[in-house]
Amino acid sequence: MHRAHLDWPFFDLGHRALAAELRGYAPKLVAGLDHHDVDGTCRRLVATLGRDGWLRYCVPATHGGALPHVDSRALCLLRETLAYHDGLADFAFAMQGLGSGAITLAGTLDQQARYLPRVARGTAIAAFALSEPDAGSDVAALHTTARADGDDYVLDGTKTWISNGGIADFYVVFARTADAPADGSRPTAGISAFIVDAKNPGLSVAERIEVIAPHPLATLRFERCRVPRAALLGAEGDGFKLAMRTLDIFRASVAAAALGFARRALDAAVAHAASRQLFGQPLAALQITQAKLGDMATAIDAAALLTYRAAWLRDVHGARTTAEAAMAKMTATESAQQVIDAAVQMFGGRGVRTGEIVERLYREIRALRIYEGATEVQKLIVARELLAAHRASISPPANEGDTR
Ligand SMILES: Cc1cc2nc3c(=O)[nH]c(=O)nc-3n(C[C@H](O)[C@H](O)[C@H](O)COP(=O)(O)OP(=O)(O)OC[C@H]3O[C@@H](n4cnc5c(N)ncnc54)[C@H](O)[C@@H]3O)c2cc1C
Numbered sequence: 001m002h003r004a005h006l007d008w009p010f011f012d013l014g015h016r017a018l019a020a021e022l023r024g025y026a027p028k029l030v031a032g033l034d035h036h037d038v039d040g041t042c043r044r045l046v047a048t049l050g051r052d053g054w055l056r057y058c059v060p061a062t063h064g065g066a067l068p069h070v071d072s073r074a075l076c077l078l079r080e081t082l083a084y085h086d087g088l089a090d091f092a093f094a095m096q097g098l099g100s101g102a103i104t105l106a107g108t109l110d111q112q113a114r115y116l117p118r119v120a121r122g123t124a125i126a127a128f129a130l131s132e133p134d135a136g137s138d139v140a141a142l143h144t145t146a147r148a149d150g151d152d153y154v155l156d157g158t159k160t161w162i163s164n165g166g167i168a169d170f171y172v173v174f175a176r177t178a179d180a181p182a183d184g185s186r187p188t189a190g191i192s193a194f195i196v197d198a199k200n201p202g203l204s205v206a207e208r209i210e211v212i213a214p215h216p217l218a219t220l221r222f223e224r225c226r227v228p229r230a231a232l233l234g235a236e237g238d239g240f241k242l243a244m245r246t247l248d249i250f251r252a253s254v255a256a257a258a259l260g261f262a263r264r265a266l267d268a269a270v271a272h273a274a275s276r277q278l279f280g281q282p283l284a285a286l287q288i289t290q291a292k293l294g295d296m297a298t299a300i301d302a303a304a305l306l307t308y309r310a311a312w313l314r315d316v317h318g319a320r321t322t323a324e325a326a327m328a329k330m331t332a333t334e335s336a337q338q339v340i341d342a343a344v345q346m347f348g349g350r351g352v353r354t355g356e357i358v359e360r361l362y363r364e365i366r367a368l369r370i371y372e373g374a375t376e377v378q379k380l381i382v383a384r385e386l387l388a389a390h391r392a393s394i395s396p397p398a399n400e401g402d403t404r
Contacts, residue, residue: 002263005304010312015073022081025052030086038088038214039167043125045092050122054078058097059104063116070097070104072249072311076256083260087364090257091215095164097253098372099126101246102172102193106234111195115170127168129159129220130243136161137377139174139240140187144222146175146194153177153194153232155225158206161371165218166205171196173222174239188240193233200225213363244322247372249314251325254372255307255332259300261365262336265343266296268357272347289346296339303332323385330378333368340365 003023006016029048034041049055056066057074067074075097083090100119103111118124135141144157155175162171178190196203202225209217234242270293273284283289310324343358344351351358369375 010308015077018074019077026081026085030089033086039216041088042092042167042216045089046122046125049093055096055122056120058100059116059120063112064120072252072314075253076307076311079253079256080260083257084264087213088215096126098128098250101249102233102242105245106242124169125164125167127162127164127171129162129171129173131161132158133160137374142191144175146177146192151229152226155222157222160219162218162220164216165220166208167216169198174243177236190237191239192236193239193242194227194231195233196227202226212366248322248325251329251372252307252310254368255328258332258336258368259304259307261361262300262339265340265358265361266300269343269346292342296342299335299339303335306331323382326378326381330375334375336365
């Protein structure tokens, strides 16, 4: 496992100690995991990570967390290390954070006290339900409705691609409490967030979805699903902003998971190149191999710098990191795909054999370029931030002009 980056100025002594402890722990956590029974394995992983204190990094200290605030660098170090060892272990950890993130950001004290300590202990499994069959990249196309009715809201609609769907104890669900303005000016207005317990009548799992790197995933159906007003998370109409604020935090951690996969692939490639004999010499002695290894190592360091820059900015400066997190996510996931592909190539036929580490990584990395905003969406986010800053620089606020 790689340590050199821990000397970078992004980290403090606490992060270095956390990484060292985790390095000893992670191999034991993943030893003998059963990847055929993904539901059972995920449940056990959440319970074990909770019992051993690691899920405390997903919530703030006021509700059983390890640190006063959810710390992006700790999240990234955890995801990078867990992903290095096992994609499902990373998934189980990450979803506790993503699924509860909106509660940490906008929950009332009652909501936080009800859910966050259980998330931290691993006794409640969390999920984040934003995507719909016709609303993935285009969140504004979201159709699920939440109609106010007396002291309740009634939810109707379909959510899909929901990680932990089928095993979660609660879902943070985004639904329309009002139509967006007809003039198209604010297409994401009218979206609100709700906490819906899995056993709530009217919520069912319509379909389980199987993907190339298996993990619990489902389509959810809401049919006259009645929840109390107390289930509203944040203010009515603030749901889109809340979803984006949550994703701002967790996108950098997706980058960190990609980093873990890429580092594992590079280690496997180096070991293989050093031992595989070709044309009377080790594969590693061939200059084309060396050039490839040079590219892979450089891509990994570039991705790590962007990832930990985004995490550090949020932790230390409390800054909005929309553009930085998007840059980290797209760079780390895209370059990890290339690094892993290069490792598969270096393994030759063995690279595509079921059960080889690089074969598993090749399947694990693919979805990270799509979920929490596909790479194309990240590019648009970066450009939007850039253009907004430009507009602000050429047209100062009115009162600034008045003083001239
Ligand atoms: C394994 C997995 C887990 C997931 N977990 C969750 C979860 O827990 N909760 C949740 O809410 N959602 C989840 N998702 C959904 C995920 O966020 C969406 O799949 C993603 O946002 C893309 O939406 P879509 O699948 O509808 O693709 P579409 O929106 O149809 O996009 C298709 C493709 O179009 C391209 N594209 C997008 N925008 C543009 C553009 N402006 N210009 C050109 N091309 C563009 C991209 O390549 C994109 O992949 C998960 C998805 C996967 C695969």
